Amino acid sequence: GQNIDQPTEMTATEGAIVQINCTYQTSGFNGLFWYQQHAGEAPTFLSYNVLDGLEEKGRFSSFLSRSKGYSYLLLKELQMKDSASYLCAVRDNDGSGGSYIPTFGRGTSLIVHP
Amino acid sequence: DGGITQSPKYLFRKEGQNVTLSCEQNLNHDAMYWYRQDPGQGLRLIYYSQIVNDFQKGDIAEGYSVSREKKESFPLTVTSAQKNPTAFYLCASRLDSYSYNEQFFGPGTRLTVL
Numbered sequence: 539g540q541n542i543d544q545p546t547e548m549t550a551t552e553g554a555i556v557q558i559n560c561t562y563q564t565s566g567f568n569g570l571f572w573y574q575q576h577a578g579e580a581p582t583f584l585s586y587n588v589l590d591g592l593e594e595k596g597r598f599s600s601f602l603s604r605s606k607g608y609s610y611l612l613l614k615e616l617q618m619k620d621s622a623s624y625l626c627a628v629r630d631n632d633g634s635g636g637s638y639i640p641t642f643g644r645g646t647s648l649i650v651h652p
Numbered sequence: 653d654g655g656i657t658q659s660p661k662y663l664f665r666k667e668g669q670n671v672t673l674s675c676e677q678n679l680n681h682d683a684m685y686w687y688r689q690d691p692g693q694g695l696r697l698i699y700y701s702q703i704v705n706d707f708q709k710g711d712i713a714e715g716y717s718v719s720r721e722k723k724e725s726f727p728l729t730v731t732s733a734q735k736n737p738t739a740f741y742l743c744a745s746r747l748d749s750y751s752y753n754e755q756f757f758g759p760g761t762r763l764t765v766l
Contacts, residue, residue, distance in 0.1 A: 546692070569752055580742065580757035581695075588752065625694065638749055639685070639710075644694035 542643035544626050549649045550616055558611045558624050558646045566631030571640055572600050572611045573625040581625055584611065613648075621650045654679045656758035658743050663763045665737075673728045673761045675743035684726040685744040685755065688712060695742065701726055702749045730763065737765045 541563040550556040562570070569588040573581035585593055587602035587609060599612040613620055627640035656677040665671045677684065683702050687695040697710030701720040715734025720726050726745075730737045740762050744755040 571754060578740075578760070578762070580759050582757070583754040586752060586754060627695075639697060639700060640755070641697075642687075642695040644692060 542626055542628055542641060544624075544643045544646045546644070547647045547649070549651060552616055552618060552650055552652050554616050555612065555614050556616060556648065558613070558648065560609045560611075560626035560643060562607050562609075562626070562628045562643075564607070564628055564630045567604055567607075567628070568631045568638060569629040569640070570600075570602055570609050571627040571629070572609075573627065575623045575625060575645065577622070584624075616650050618650050618652065621648060623647050656743060656745055656756055658741075658758035658761050661759065661761060663761055665763070665765050667765055668732045670729055670731050671737075671763065673730065673741055673743075673763070675726045675728065675758055677724055677726075677745045677756075677758075679745055679747075679756065680723070681745035681747050681756070682723070683746040683749045684720065685746075686710075686716070686718065686726070686728045687742045687744065689740045689742060689760075698728065698741075737763060739763060 543561045571586050572584040574584050575581040585600035592601045597614045602609045623645040625645045626643040629638050629640040659674045685700045686698040689695050696712050698716050699718040701707040704723045707718050707720050717729045740760050742760045743758040746755045747753045
């Protein structure tokens with residue numbers, strides 16, 4: 539299994555940049571996902587990292603360091619609509635019969651102020 | 653349009669009654685999942701199914717039951733044995749269990765037991 543840690547809440551200003559960190563401990567790492575979830579809605583996929591480095595997708599980027607058990611999600615040019623919960627999910631090799639199901643962290647609630 | 657549907661969006665039940673939550677997908681995905689989300693807890697896995705006619709317990713299966721008689725359907729029954737059933741329930745699907753591909757989530761059902 540995994541132990542996944544994210545900050546509970548963060549605040550930022552519209553137009554700014556924010557970095558949401560995720561640290562994890564796992565016996566056999568096999569990928570890390572970031573999801574966005576608006577209140578009362580379904581999580582939606584943002585990014586996937588399995589190798590070290592930065593993956594960029596428009597205003598959102600995700601970074602992974604496997605040796606440090608660390609990832610971050612970087613949001614640039616923040617907009618009010620970015621106010622949401624951001625979930626980090628880690629998949630390990632065991633997959634209980636090959637299921638490879640990610641384990642989710644508790645999520646970081648991001649509040650963007652005008 | 654392909655996607656996952658859950659119904660109903662809001663559900664109220666009296667304590668002691670069993671209730672079944674619907675989850676349907678037309679994405680032709682093999683794997684399906686049920687999660688429970690409580691405030692501050694993130695997503696916790698209840699049951700999952702890698703293929704039709706097969707399902708496995710997740711981390712918090714007690715008081716729940718599922719079936720997978722058709723590829724597109726994975727209903728969840730919350731039984732009277734579940735001690736604290738009030739929660740937001742999310743269904744998800746994935747193309748298969750083995751490759752990196754992300755999970756797609758339904759809109760969720762908010763269950764309140766009175």
